[in-house]
Amino acid sequence: MTCGLMGGTFDPVHLGHVQIATNALDELKLDRLLFLPDGDPPHKRPIASGVQRLEMLRLICLEDSRFEVTDMELRRRGTTYTVDTLRKLKELRPRDELIYLIGSDTLYLFPTWHTAQDVAKLCRMAVVLRPGDDLTGVINMQQELLQNYGLYSCLLSKPGLPISSSMVRDALQNGESIRKLVPALVADYIEEERLYQVAAKAAEIKD
Numbered sequence: 001m002t003c004g005l006m007g008g009t010f011d012p013v014h015l016g017h018v019q020i021a022t023n024a025l026d027e028l029k030l031d032r033l034l035f036l037p038d039g040d041p042p043h044k045r046p047i048a049s050g051v052q053r054l055e056m057l058r059l060i061c062l063e064d065s066r067f068e069v070t071d072m073e074l075r076r077r078g079t080t081y082t083v084d085t086l087r088k089l090k091e092l093r094p095r096d097e098l099i100y101l102i103g104s105d106t107l108y109l110f111p112t113w114h115t116a117q118d119v120a121k122l123c124r125m126a127v128v129l130r131p132g133d134d135l136t137g138v139i140n141m142q143q144e145l146l147q148n149y150g151l152y153s154c155l156l157s158k159p160g161l162p163i164s165s166s167m168v169r170d171a172l173q174n175g176e177s178i179r180k181l182v183p184a185l186v187a188d189y190i191e192e193e194r195l196y197q198v199a200a201k202a203a204e205i206k207d
């Protein structure tokens, strides 16, 4: 089995995530795509709880039988590191080939990843050009990561949509509709839970 993995904060999951997951499944002929919402990421602090972020991913899994989600990173105590997740997945399914799906903005951060060398040994990556990133720069970065870390990666043919979770949160804080940014089930859930309506800073202080 070839298994695509997609890590992220998914605060919230949006149509940009769904589009790159579907494209990767089709273009790379993956058997399944596993979403890995992170628990305590080293670089940012989520606003929605782990349970809420997981629930939104469960909702999008209803839309494509090849989508799956696991709470293994959410359940881990302390900072989440991709290398631990990859090791665990290899242990659970030693014969699976793992392809980690990543936006080009995140690819640039790869050298800062904890034990980047080990990550490169455990998976290959599929990169999606994110609007705002320069194609030549991304290709150069892929070359550099191959040379310096032994990381093999391919670039998917379709670029990502101009959508981000920050854009969704900003729209909600401004009282704007998010129906063009997230799947309908996720928009309904966000409304029911009254998520992201207070400014991000206030939410962080309150926590």
Ligand code: ATP
Binding pocket: 007, 008, 009, 010, 011, 016, 017, 020, 101, 102, 103, 104, 105, 106, 128, 129, 130, 131, 159, 160, 161, 162, 163, 164, 165, 166, 167
């Ligand atoms: P935020 O605005 O909070 O940073 P985000 O939209 O970047 O959120 P993340 O959960 O941080 O979402 O992203 C998870 C993964 O999906 C990352 O690898 C990121 O690069 C990728 N990604 C997210 N949105 C897109 C997009 N529109 N096109 C391509 N890649 C994307």
Ligand code: MG
Binding pocket: none
């Ligand atoms: Mg991001």
